[in-house]
Amino acid sequence: MPHPLFTPEVRMMLQERSDAGLREFCESLHPATVAEALDDDFTPEQVWEAISHADIRTQASVFEYLPPARQVEMIEKARPQVGQLLGKMSHDDRVDLVRRLPEDVHEKLLRLVDEADRRDIATLGQYGADTVGAMMTTDYAWLPGTLTAAEAIDQLRQQAPDRETIYYVYVLDEAARKPDGTLAPRRLLGVVSLRDLILAPRHALIRDLMESEVEALRYDEDREAVAKLFARYDLIAVPVVDDRFGLLGIVTHDDVLDVVQAEATEDLQRQAGVGRIEGTYLEASxxxxxxxxxxxxxxxxxxxxxxxxxxxxxxxxxxxxxxxxxxxxxxxxxxxxxxxxxxxxxxxxxxxxxxxxxxxxxxxxxxxxxxxxxxxxxxxxxxxxxxxxxxxxxxxxxxxxxxxxxxxxxxxxxxxxxxxxxxxxxxxxxxxxxxxxxxxxxxxxxxxxxxxxxxxxxxxxxxxxxxxxxxxxxxx
Amino acid sequence: MPHPLFTPEVRMMLQERSDAGLREFCESLHPATVAEALDDDFTPEQVWEAISHADIRTQASVFEYLPPARQVEMIEKARPQVGQLLGKMSHDDRVDLVRRLPEDVHEKLLRLVDEADRRDIATLGQYGADTVGAMMTTDYAWLPGTLTAAEAIDQLRQQAPDRETIYYVYVLDEAARKPDGTLAPRRLLGVVSLRDLILAPRHALIRDLMESEVEALRYDEDREAVAKLFARYDLIAVPVVDDRFGLLGIVTHDDVLDVVQAEATEDLQRQAGVGRIEGTYLEASxxxxxxxxxxxxxxxxxxxxxxxxxxxxxxxxxxxxxxxxxxxxxxxxxxxxxxxxxxxxxxxxxxxxxxxxxxxxxxxxxxxxxxxxxxxxxxxxxxxxxxxxxxxxxxxxxxxxxxxxxxxxxxxxxxxxxxxxxxxxxxxxxxxxxxxxxxxxxxxxxxxxxxxxxxxxxxxxxxxxxxxxxxxxxxx
Known part of the structure; x- marks a missing residue:
């Protein structure tokens, strides 16, 4: 629990209804710092008020950094913009939130988000807790292998705002249909880093630049496998695939740190004869x-x-x-x-x-x-x-x-x-x-x-x- | 200890003196996989033989992934290219290696590397174990704030091959002299991500694009501070500064995972009444x-x-x-x-x-x-x-x-x-x-x-x- 330096300032701005000040505050600081400043002493309504003047993307970023229990309280007092805000959240954080909601709130909320997001939440929600699938996000950057390096960078400019990371770009094949006629996930052919794209000659083809020996994880592996792979290969993200190497999502480096900490906590507790506990010490039931x-x-x-x-x-x-x-x-x-x-x-x-x-x-x-x-x-x-x-x-x-x-x-x-x-x-x-x-x-x-x-x-x-x-x- | 799939293949190629095969093997696979294949059953001479046909940068990457005790054995049987290889290693991994060497080998080795690398090793070597300084690397990417986005990307193309990461670029001021006439580290003015550079208009100035509220660590903080900062802000790298915010180096995300694991090990051992131990279970003295x-x-x-x-x-x-x-x-x-x-x-x-x-x-x-x-x-x-x-x-x-x-x-x-x-x-x-x-x-x-x-x-x-x-x- 870090020290929320800016709390008094926010309180002042809320009292004075300084909309411009609040927007400036939310948009100029790191969203983690903003989230910290909005600590437990504020009501959920005050937090909504404090962030609502920033643009919706900033609101989503700050929201992601609020403690999980806080996010649930906030959703229960939801504002009209909440559907839009969920649309801009990281797909993995969004599913974690939805999992935590009581049944009725959950359903009310899903009616506010658009069709594509609703489908995405349902898909990600189906993976078992503690599996790689439950950690992954679907907002990865991808390209077909036939583009040149220059075209690829142009494409990434379009994709960047909505992607968790653009530093690894996944190269996928043509979509194929499953026997039942629905589209199967596109198969993963390779990966190219933004660093390699920048270094490559403008006209080089992605499929020649890409690394085709890709380290990937299956969606149903234990989350411990993620930590091992990251530790071994020093990666920023790892692709998650199905049985036929179809790309389902990626796991990014920031989530790995959380897993390693959670695993260490579990080991320490087991050593002291304490079973698994969900949530922090004071939050757990x-x-x-x-x-x-x-x-x-x-x-x-x-x-x-x-x-x-x-x-x-x-x-x-x-x-x-x-x-x-x-x-x-x-x-x-x-x-x-x-x-x-x-x-x-x-x-x-x-x-x-x-x-x-x-x-x-x-x-x-x-x-x-x-x-x-x-x-x-x-x-x-x-x-x-x-x-x-x-x-x-x-x-x-x-x-x-x-x-x-x-x-x-x-x-x-x-x-x-x-x-x-x-x-x-x-x-x-x-x-x-x-x-x-x-x-x-x-x-x-x-x-x-x-x-x-x-x-x-x-x-x-x-x-x-x-x-x-x-x-x-x-x-x- | 993962299973070295390729070990028998390497053994065969060494017997047949298949130089082209060995080069292909080293250059096409991930260096971590190559390092794994070259397990304890090979002598240091065989490992040198196996990697020496690849280009020097690949040799350095594979070498970095060898277990620390192995690296020391390899250096003791050093080949002529070892000075060059050290020049291409990550600066943080290189210092860790040098720290582990016996005094006489250490000195012999330093004579093989060039002046700039020798100075870098000496500088990094001076930070106390367990401090942020001891974890950092000096091969970061940096630019002056006066460049445009397009110029910055061009510059990064030059810097990329020798930098630990180019996804965060640090913006530094003019070099100043200390009272004694030597150059002081350039002051950190801000940070700009490669993502922002790619998204920015070509003629936008770096100093307008950069984030000037930079989260940085002091070189003498405990390494635990690194883990906390990464966990809070989901970063890829963190700058390390001196008292006057002069940039000394960066700590990258891959090293943080090691620290979190090491801290967890320490906590587990302390809980069982075991003091701190250096190295793995079988390696420790x-x-x-x-x-x-x-x-x-x-x-x-x-x-x-x-x-x-x-x-x-x-x-x-x-x-x-x-x-x-x-x-x-x-x-x-x-x-x-x-x-x-x-x-x-x-x-x-x-x-x-x-x-x-x-x-x-x-x-x-x-x-x-x-x-x-x-x-x-x-x-x-x-x-x-x-x-x-x-x-x-x-x-x-x-x-x-x-x-x-x-x-x-x-x-x-x-x-x-x-x-x-x-x-x-x-x-x-x-x-x-x-x-x-x-x-x-x-x-x-x-x-x-x-x-x-x-x-x-x-x-x-x-x-x-x-x-x-x-x-x-x-x-x-």
């Missing part, structure tokens, strides 16, 4: 957030039934001191349980996060498991060594007096070694399990992110308890 | 990864001294059954400790991740704490309710027999309520602490990400133990 958190909390709660059973199995060993010559029990050993659980959870989540992220960025593949195993084994040993030294020092000097008085007479060094070997063993196991599980999950074709975070923590709780009590069994 | 993990493990280990002391304080209550009329102890209650710790950790990390991410994306500000508190309080109550119901059912039906036999005769319902109220209280506290701490940290100007993940987990361990034993005290 309470019910949806509750559900996305409760499902995980309940699942992890149920997983903890295992730790309870494991604890119950070992707890008898500590209870009372009947078996010990000096009659002192071992219950004091429970004070180290949180430490053991914490070491396992931390070592495990470090390793699983590193491996899961490396898999997501395609830095490693499931078949690299042996290299990962070797590296993590060495790493886990080196980490365990560090914690081991610390643990000897810590148990030797800093064990609380409450605990020390209960240690059997011959048991002090046993205590030091139990804690130290447990910490080391748990660190080692946690790190190895954390590293290898995501690879295992990946190799059977599931999403490795499922195994990071809380699930690893629960698993390492169980292993931690088993290791701790087994080592106690060896020394006491 | 063992020592650096060890350090970045060991520091956190040791820190969290030391934090657990608190839980040990808290446990030691309460443990006496459970030990033996002296105080109870039926002589049975309460040690069986320790079996629920891992459950309690887990609930607190999970509820806390969910809330802290959501709030920290919302802060990072500027969806909320520290001053929204009251709204966040109200929302999280309701949410925590609703989550605690769900776990409460589950906990009654779970303790009633599924408590292990090993534990049941030790429960005092009148104590079964006490057990049910102790576990249920503890789980609910810990869930509530965990979620509230997890949500509010990042806001508190943010409000004193620190990075809220420090408080997510393991630190919240440790804190909620302590609170969990206190809550659990306090509730035991009420019922037994």
């Amino acid at each position: 309470f019910r949806q957030v509750w559900l996305s958190r409760a499902v995980w909390l309940v699942f992890l709660f149920l997983m903890q039934m295992v730790t309870i059973n494991v604890m119950a199995h070992y707890e008898g060993k500590l209870d009372g001191g009947a078996g010990r010559p000096d009659g002192r029990g071992l219950a004091f050993l429970i004070v180290f349980i949180p430490l053991c659980l914490s070491v396992g959870g931390n070592a495990g989540s470090q390793a699983s996060t590193l491996v899961t992220r490396a898999l997501a960025l395609e830095q490693i593949r499931a078949r690299d498991w042996l290299r990962v195993f070797r590296r993590e084994l060495l790493m886990a040993l080196a980490l365990a060594a560090a914690l081991g030294v610390l643990s000897v020092a810590r148990t030797y000097w800093f064990t609380p007096t409450d605990v020390l008085v209960k240690v059997p007479d011959d048991g002090f060094w046993s205590l030091v070694w139990v804690v130290t070997f447990s910490v080391m063993g748990i660190c080692l196991t946690g790190a190895l399990v954390g590293a290898m599980l995501p690879l295992g999950i990946k190799s059977i074709g599931w999403d490795p992110a499922l195994m990071s975070g809380p699930l690893i923590a629960t698993l390492s709780d169980v292993l931690g308890i088993i290791i701790y009590f087994s080592i106690i069994g060896l020394f006491f | 063992f020592r650096q990864v060890w350090l970045s993990r060991a520091v956190w493990l040791v820190f969290l280990f030391l934090m657990q001294m608190v839980t040990i002391n808290v446990m030691a304080h309460y443990e006496g209550k459970l030990d033996g059954g002296a105080g109870r009329p039926d002589g049975r102890g309460l040690a069986f209650l320790i079996v629920f400790i891992p459950l309690c710790l887990s609930v607190g950790g999970n509820a806390g990390s969910q809330a802290s991740t959501l709030v920290t991410r919302a802060l990072a994306l500027e969806q909320i500000r520290a001053r929204d704490w009251l709204r966040v508190f109200r929302r999280e309080l309701l949410m925590a109550l609703a989550l605690a309710a769900a776990l409460g119901v589950l906990s009654v059912a779970r303790t009633y039906w599924f408590t292990p027999t090993d534990v049941l036999v030790k429960v005092p005769d009148d104590g079964f319902w006490s057990l049910v309520w102790v576990v249920t109220f503890s789980v609910m209280g810990i869930c509530l506290t965990g979620a509230l602490v997890g949500a509010m701490l990042p806001l508190g940290i943010k409000s004193i100007g620190w990075d809220p990400a420090l408080m997510s993940g393991p630190l919240i987990a440790t804190l909620s361990d302590v609170l969990g133990i206190i809550i659990y034993f306090s509730i035991i005290g009420l019922f037994f």
